[in-house]
Amino acid sequence: MGSVLELQDVSMSFGGLKAVDTLSFTVEENEIVSIIGPNGSGKTTTFNLISGLYEPHSGDILLKGESIAGLRADVVHDKGISRTFQSLRLFTNMSVMENVLVGMHSVTSGGVVASMLRLPNVRREERAMREKAQEILDMFPGRFSGPRQSQPAYSLSYANRRRLEIARALASDPALLLLDEPVAGMNPAESHEVMEQIKLLREKGYTILMIEHDMHVVEGVSDRVIAMDHGVKIAEGTYDEVANDPQVVEAYLGKRAADATA
Amino acid sequence: MASEQQTPLLEFRDVQTFYGRIQILKGVNYTVYPGEIVCLLGGNASGKSTTMKTILGIVKPTKGQVLWEGEVINNLRTAERIKRGIATVPENRRLFPHLTVVENLEMGAYTRNDASGIAEDLERVYEYFPKLAERRKQRAGTLSGGEQQMVAFGRALMSRPKLICMDEPSMGLSPALVDQNFELIQQVNEQGVAVFVVEQNANAALSIADRGYVLQGGRLFTEGTAAELLENPELKRAYLGG
Amino acid sequence: MSLDHIVSVTIGGLTVGMIYALIALGYTMVYGVLKFINFAHGEVFTVGGYVAAFTLLAVGVDADSSPLMLAGALVAALAVAVLVPMVLGFVIERIAYRPLRGRSRIIPLLSAIGVSIALQQLIILIFGSKPVTIPTLELSSASVGLFGVRIRVLALVIIAVSALLMVGLTYLVKSTRIGKAMRATSQDMEAAEMMGIDTNRTIAFTFLVGSALAGIGGLLVVMYYGSLKYDAGFLYGLKAFTAAVLGGIGNIPGAVVGAIVLGMTETYGVSVDLGFLAWFVLAGLVLGLYVQMVHVPRQRVGHISPDRRTPEYEQSIVNVYRLTPYHGVRVLMAERTDALLSVSAAHAMRLMMGNVFLAAVAAYMFVNASARIDTRWQPVIAFAVLMVILMFRPSGILGEAITEKV
């Protein structure tokens, strides 16, 4: 018993094109692992496989030793994996608070009849949920304070929407957090703040697997970096090891970049 | 190649664009002279794609002017712009996957009516990319990535452009394809066609460009010749992984 | 089933099928380009039929009219049956659909329903709520002998005209400039704009063509049946939509094939004994059992990752499919932790429900072999086909299987 997540020779193809090809890696407890690679290298497909949106054609995915390959996405979430999306997928017509509360759906239990009648246990649970949500929102100081919580998600700025997505993913106390390009589209200052946030999450004991293009963020937070190209893992190691791997330089950082800096 | 006395092919004068209430371009100025390769660098969401759409007329500027050969074309329809010599190779190629290679190429000449001219240009594209001639009846979606890239270039050439706008030629492509793409750009440029390259991969773009602009958060961060930009210390830190 | 019965039923099925096809093409083209169900299309068809009928009535044709006058009246009727729906289709798109482009699926659909309801009431207000009836014409009642059966000439005309129009449409979409623009717009609207295609105009053109075909369909129905009711478009529209989905929506030849299949199913369904139909159901059951017992288990077993692949595990997957409900239920209750097993068990339950249903239907049909389905149930057949196809194969018989998880 050790790894939080383990992929064993996972493969997935779309109409003959191998999006992920016999991919294996592990994520250990309280570790931050980043996946890098050019667009179309299979990073997001990997996330979709782990989070249950796709079913692998072969191979297995283990969460704390238990197979989760092929489970429905909601079941995977129940088992302890929550995620954010590269393209923001918030519930835009719901309030900030409600977005976080939805993230707790699987760890709460109020039934239909009890909810209709607002029985005491439902009220108690609702109160506990809101306190918990408040705690999570407070982890983003100044971003979701006071009246902002009852505003609809569509009224948030782009960067705050990305933050809210992270907050929603945290709501269920996941064993593993998947972040798909958490700083995409942010300016350097915003990226820096999110980077600090991610470090804070590690201190709180979260385990994170992250896709990111911004090499500063990757360098800043990752314990380990995995580089992918054409669905295959081409390198794995510390940031420096991976960034200096000739294959990675060629596939991702660019040959010309290599020539230019050489 | 480019002389300052010439009329610029394309010029942006203090262009601002909005999506709803969100401002994307906050007053930018570009000029592209005939026969040049100009690159526009910038990270995610810096306004590169919006620039592209503004050139093509898919997005209309709220303020400022877009000029083509010295004439304001702010409200000109896309089809009109293509007739006047603007063509595009979009990000991710955006071929019509169920149309055949020939049909895709013909779509590039959609705004033209001269059947003989189109046939001529088709031959010219086939000469340029002999592989496409072999595959002319094949659906574009079934081609390899490299062949698709050729179709995208061929499609742009079919309108006999003076300027080709190239959106993210390295996005999501293997290094070999990126190299092929940049070679194609140079090849096309040697025929006298100006190229405006929008790119995140600064190194690759600057290695072929004459001049470059750097966009950040909807504003121009800096500009200069390729050599100057390659030496710019801030740029090195931000985009060149230096 | 005697041969002459088969011939006449087949021709009848083909005729209604071709009419469905004319309407279905409009659904399929609009869906292909805009990914949107134009619910008001059935009403456009009705309007076509109505204006054609009123043109014939206005000219005053009857059984004694001279051939010249008849020809003139028909040309005039054809002209209005094409032009009025075209204008209508164009206006509807402009007013009710274009402002909603890019909204989520159900919003433009709601708008289309609104248009459909409003149009139906307008037809009543303008033409009255009684069915419009045209006088019996020599042309529509004439018949010829074919394989020893009397066949209405008009049925053959409908089949021929429709076939011709479809060939024309295929040429239009496949080979002309505007057709290519339609396909390009359908595949990637933004890229089409980058090529200088006026997508608004292309979409409007799609509506024009679809509406014209529906209008011709309206004319043919009026000629064939002699009358048309203000709400006919609802049923015809839904049947045509069924045909479009049946053939794979967005697919032009598919719409024609789907329409013919639907027309045949409907016509055969109420014209032959249940004992005859039962064989088809039985064939479906055999296929269903093959899928459940052999095909799917084999597929599933292939999904087991190599390191977990033990003969026992493989067997338990196969058992879930073959011995449901016992194994399926047990697995569902007890072993939900195993992903593949629990997913398979739920899947097996669904398959089994389908097969049991088919078996029951076949058994009922064999028991009542000499009975026939009453024609009152004919509309139910079309609706049932629609439900079944949407539930089990929304990509249609000619489409590729859509594999959606989630």
Added chain:
Amino acid sequence: MTAKTMTRDGRSGLHDALSRLPGWVWWALAIVIAGVFPLLNVAGLVETAWLRVGVISLIFVMLSLGLNIVMGETGLLNLGYIAFFAFGAYTTALLSSPKFGLQWPFLAVLALSALVAMVAGFLISVPTLRLRGDYLAIVTLAFGEIVRLTITNLVPLTNGPNGITGIYPPALSSSADRGAGGLAAWLVIDKPVEYYYLVLVCVIVLAVLLTNLKNSRIGRAWNALREDELAAVSAGITASRAKMLAVVLSAGIAGFAGSLFAYYSNVISPESFLFMQSVIVVCMVVLGGMGSIPGVVIGAIVLQALPQIIRQAAGAARSDFEVYRMLIYGILIVVMVIFRPEGLIPDKIFRYESHEVDPRELERTRQSLFDLEEGEKDLEV
């Protein structure tokens, strides 16, 4: 606070002041008006015909509240909703009419009617809920029509187009006791005023229960599915279960309303369950505001009562009137979805489908659509 600060955004002070009133004030006001209205009839100030309009309107309020669960909260368009209403109505008619000589107790029939509709809802939802929105709408339409045609054709059970007549009024006691008069006779509901209060109480209870549900984890799960199914599923919501719950619950409400309708109108026939009726309920939800409980209540009352008032005032013939009414409804749907998709009284923060999309999102959406939504059909020849 001075009037000046209230009018800072150019609205009238009154409007602003009204919009600051807490929600319960409006509810109380509505309940008082609805409660007092029949007393006017008792006092002889209002004709009984208006009371009948009131009862039917309230039944439609129930229907709209039920449809709102699937359409407004969960985002599933149901075009065959009236079928569940029919299930309830026919269950009641069969169990409480001379047709089979049955007269089951009122409350049992009411419960059973809702149950039958719920079972129907469950059976239809199992295979259909995996479908995409527009296809689901068409499937439910087909389902509604199949139900109606079956009712029409299944003459031995339903009397076909003639319908079932002579449905007994709801009685809390058995018929034997009633003959004896006294208290037992009191427990029969057969006057319009009694029906009115019965339905009103049901509507109020229903509105309260549904408001509670809306603000619970279940309501939020529905909303999440409406907003973005993929994200909802990834946030741990079991889509099939949540959607099924919505469909079954809304079917139950329709069945319940159908039972009351059958009891009230005494006679039912397939005519009451046409596709048009489904559209009318859809129209009520769209007009009032999808997902907004007060909006839906208002929408149903406006669309059901207002035409009747106009009709009585104008003295128009029924058939003509129906044509104009449906014409206006049709146009209304189009106008609403184009100009005010959030409805007359929008849900608290609801701005249906009209976001200003940040282009930074737009740039990425295509990629993500490409990733996950397969099977979109292009035009093919």
